[in-house]
Amino acid sequence: MLHMICCVKQVPDPEAPASQFKVDEAAKKVLPIPGVDPVADEYAVRGVEAALRIREAVGEAKITILTLGPEAARDAVKKALAMGADEGVQLTDKAFEDGDSFATARALAAAIKKLEPFDLVFCGRQAPDWDVGVTPSVIAELLGLPCVTRACDVKVSDGTLTVERVLMDGFETVEVRLPAVVTISNELGEPRYPQLREIMAAARKPVAAWSVADLGLDPSQVGAAGSVLSLDRLYVPVQETQCEFIEGETMEEAAEKLAAKLREAKLI
Amino acid sequence: MANESGVLVVAETADGAVAGITLEILGAARRLADKLGQPVQAALLGQGVEPLAQGLIAAGADKVYVVDQPILAEYQTDAFLPAVEKVCREANPSIVLLGQTDVGRDLGPRLAFRLGTGVAMDCLDLAIGDGRLVMTRACYGGNANAQHTCKSMPQMATVRVKSQEPLAPDSSRQGQVNKVAVDIDASAVRTKITGRRKEEGEGIRLEDAEVIVGVGRGVGSAEGFQTLTELAGLMKGAVGSTRAACDAGICSVATQIGLTGKVVSPALYIAVGISGASQHMAGLSGAKNIVAINKDPEANVFRYCRYGIVSDWKAVIPTFLNKVRQLKAG
Numbered sequence: 001m002l003h004m005i006c007c008v009k010q011v012p013d014p015e016a017p018a019s020q021f022k023v024d025e026a027a028k029k030v031l032p033i034p035g036v037d038p039v040a041d042e043y044a045v046r047g048v049e050a051a052l053r054i055r056e057a058v059g060e061a062k063i064t065i066l067t068l069g070p071e072a073a074r075d076a077v078k079k080a081l082a083m084g085a086d087e088g089v090q091l092t093d094k095a096f097e098d099g100d101s102f103a104t105a106r107a108l109a110a111a112i113k114k115l116e117p118f119d120l121v122f123c124g125r126q127a128p129d130w131d132v133g134v135t136p137s138v139i140a141e142l143l144g145l146p147c148v149t150r151a152c153d154v155k156v157s158d159g160t161l162t163v164e165r166v167l168m169d170g171f172e173t174v175e176v177r178l179p180a181v182v183t184i185s186n187e188l189g190e191p192r193y194p195q196l197r198e199i200m201a202a203a204r205k206p207v208a209a210w211s212v213a214d215l216g217l218d219p220s221q222v223g224a225a226g227s228v229l230s231l232d233r234l235y236v237p238v239q240e241t242q243c244e245f246i247e248g249e250t251m252e253e254a255a256e257k258l259a260a261k262l263r264e265a266k267l268i
Numbered sequence: 269m270a271n272e273s274g275v276l277v278v279a280e281t282a283d284g285a286v287a288g289i290t291l292e293i294l295g296a297a298r299r300l301a302d303k304l305g306q307p308v309q310a311a312l313l314g315q316g317v318e319p320l321a322q323g324l325i326a327a328g329a330d331k332v333y334v335v336d337q338p339i340l341a342e343y344q345t346d347a348f349l350p351a352v353e354k355v356c357r358e359a360n361p362s363i364v365l366l367g368q369t370d371v372g373r374d375l376g377p378r379l380a381f382r383l384g385t386g387v388a389m390d391c392l393d394l395a396i397g398d399g400r401l402v403m404t405r406a407c408y409g410g411n412a413n414a415q416h417t418c419k420s421m422p423q424m425a426t427v428r429v430k431s432q433e434p435l436a437p438d439s440s441r442q443g444q445v446n447k448v449a450v451d452i453d454a455s456a457v458r459t460k461i462t463g464r465r466k467e468e469g470e471g472i473r474l475e476d477a478e479v480i481v482g483v484g485r486g487v488g489s490a491e492g493f494q495t496l497t498e499l500a501g502l503m504k505g506a507v508g509s510t511r512a513a514c515d516a517g518i519c520s521v522a523t524q525i526g527l528t529g530k531v532v533s534p535a536l537y538i539a540v541g542i543s544g545a546s547q548h549m550a551g552l553s554g555a556k557n558i559v560a561i562n563k564d565p566e567a568n569v570f571r572y573c574r575y576g577i578v579s580d581w582k583a584v585i586p587t588f589l590n591k592v593r594q595l596k597a598g
Contacts, residue, residue: 014409018568021411130407132389137377146458149374167370173463228386233415243573251583259591267536
């Protein structure tokens with residue numbers, strides 16, 4: 001039976017108003033926004049959606065959700081289980097904290113190895129917190145697998161995966177033999193929305209918790225200790241522009257004034 | 269390896285010429301290398317690309333490593349990766365730079381892994397501090413900036429399009445061209461490209477446009493998109509869009525501006541029905557003047573604007589379009 005592993009990540013809600021975004025520069029951490037809960041990374045959720053679509057197409061498959069994060073990150077796993085995945089694994093250990101993409105990939109790859117046999121690993125194209133997009137490629141390197149990035153459509157047939165990729169100026173179709181790592185872009189389309197019954201059912205699906213020791217790794221290989229990039233500063237960039245609001249008796253008048261101003265500035 | 273020296277640029281080509289992003293990175297590489305007292309190296313990969321080596325030298329490179337083989341005719345990770353890896357081992361640079369492009373996004377992380385180092389993606393600024401490469405990049409959808417250094421060698425970064433100034437090309441610059449033979453096993457290329465389709469808007473390329481009309485989800489329909497396309501045409505500009513507008517099916521993915529789309533640098537950007545999510549604004553870091561029309565006076569987009577009108581776009585754009593037409597005619 002086809003076994004697909006979907007990596008998901010819990011992130012601060014990227015839809016939260018930018019004006020509320022704050023960082024603690026001394027701690028080099030983003031401050032949680034009161035009243036705004038973290039969410040499952042929208043790209044990774046589309047990875048789960050991709051796996052579900054493949055299961056529907058082939059008839060039978062097992063889908064495992066994998067996340068790395070603190071206790072609260074279990075919500076991201078639960079969401080994916082409510083969408084229809086079968087079981088979850090959460091890597092949670094103090095030692096995993098503050099890792100860069102390489103340290104995180106090492107932990108995830110070790111967990112994926114432990115979940116063998118598998119055919120496909122899905123990740124989001126980049127998590128909307130650090131916006132990096134490195135982890136999936138490094139997982140592929142660590143597992144010795146091909147990695148197809150930024151997919152908007154995936155199909156499996158006879159052990160071959162056909163992927164449509166999003167490029168800057170169009171699309172590319174790529175074929176690759178399984179197993180493979182695939183990253184999913186938003187162009188895949190809207191993920192399904194779990195119904196109440198499925199949310200209830202998800203509560204009963206198993207979620208294992210694995211530590212560094214469970215993965216057979218040394219704490220020095222993961223988290224901040226295992227990172228090659230050091231974060232030296234985190235800050236909110238200053239926006240210096242002052243907006244001049246153009247008004248008028250009517251909106252037509254405002255529109256004319258705007259055109260005149262732009263003409264004056266030689267912009268049109 | 270030790271004694272690393274040099275700033276190596278992984279060059280890209282587009283339509284038989286050196287890509288603009290490569291010229292920009294060579295400019296940055298030159299500035300960093302001069303500060304370090306090290307040479308600028310370039311890796312040029314492809315089929316029939318050798319004649320472009322002189323162009324890289326004119327743009328700032330001291331030494332160009334050329335891998336010219338049929339298997340490199342189009343970008344595939346498994347073919348390009350061993351070739352770039354071999355060039356890096358031969359050149360032994362202290363810094364490796366790639367573009368934040370289709371190729372760089374894909375190749376950067378895997379090359380870093382092979383070289384036993386890390387990579388900072390989508391950097392906006394590169395500087396030297398205490399002899400190390402200080403890499404500044406946007407994160408949290410552009411809400412924050414992070415500054416990184418790399419604990420291992422070589423120090424690697426991908427560079428955002430239009431964030432760096434190219435040098436004025438100087439065809440009298442002298443440099444060295446080294447051909448490198450790499451044994452790339454065709455059977456080791458695990459992916460097979462079976463199709464490609466371009467999706468480009470008509471008229472002026474978004475990246476080259478001096479005026480861009482930006483379409484947001486607030487525009488609401490393909491019909492609204494038509495009106496704004498007309499406005500863009502009138503100003504000899506192009507139409508851009510947000511990820512939300514693309515996901516809503518209002519515009520094509522090739523028009524997307526932002527972290528997951530293109531980076532543009534028009535003299536004038538007119539944002540219509542765009543709230544100004546940081547992920548979109550990240551693609552406008554090079555825009556010189558931003559104007560927005562949005563119903564919500566608190567919309568984030570106004571923080572970036574020179575002029576703004578608080579209104580439903582439908583009440584403003586038709587008059588604006590007519591006025592522009594008049595001005596153009598007069």
